[in-house]
Amino acid sequence: MPSFDIVSEVNLVEVRNAVDQASKEVATRYDFKGSSARLELTEKVVTLYGDSEFQIEQVKDILVNKLAKRGLDVRCLDYGKLESVGGNKAKQVITVKEGIETELAKKITRMIKDSKVKVQASIQGESVRVSGAKRDVLQEVIAMMKKEVTDFPLQFNNFRD
The missing domain is CATH 3.30.70.860 (Alpha-Beta Plaits)
Incomplete structure (x- = not known):
């Protein structure tokens, strides 16, 4: 029968590679010089940090672009709430849904x-x-x-x- x-299913190795590429781009971009913009990956959770909501959106766009270029479906991302972290800093947690x-x-x-x-x-x-x-x-x-x-x-x- x-x-x-x-x-x-999500290829977590490709997710790690995309996050690494996005981190390198954020570190070298001129408009992010001197800011706290960065990405962190732990297990299936990507955390975006930045100085403002606008900067978080910029970092998110870079990440989504890198994921799409690596052939990963961005519908597997579950975007958390944009949080304010001390002063004028912001962060957002993105969970990679699998199963x-x-x-x-x-x-x-x-x-x-x-x-x-x-x-x-x-x-x-x-x-x-x-x-x-x-x-x-x-x-x-x-x-x-x-x-x-x-x-x-x-x-x-x-x-x-």
């Missing part, structure tokens, strides 16, 4: 069941396994998911015949 998994949350997984399985396609969908941890009788119906489900779920990056892997 053919099956595949719907997952959401499908249970709420989204339930929504995906409900969409598959409501579509009346003859497949079974089951939640397995942070992924959704879809199995069906024919390869064609699985490809229909993949096309439907690409069209319907636009707010979160999904990958389709582990395709078995």
Whole structure:
């Protein structure tokens, strides 16, 4: 019985490389000379520091640009609230989301069941396994998911015949 998994994975090595490149650009840019603008990466959390909200937005634009150039989907970023840190300094925490949350997984399985396609969908941890009788119906489900779920990056892997 053919099956595949719907997952959401992020290459953390590429995230680290993008953060390193963005840090180098921030350190060498003329408009950031003498400021406290910088980026820090810990596990799956990127923290942006700057002198003002405008500067934080500039650093965020650089980071998003570097992530996109490395082929990473920027929809996996969860932007935290912009915080004021002592004096006129500011910081923002950006979390890299990985895995499908249970709420989204339930929504995906409900969409598959409501579509009346003859497949079974089951939640397995942070992924959704879809199995069906024919390869064609699985490809229909993949096309439907690409069209319907636009707010979160999904990958389709582990395709078995």
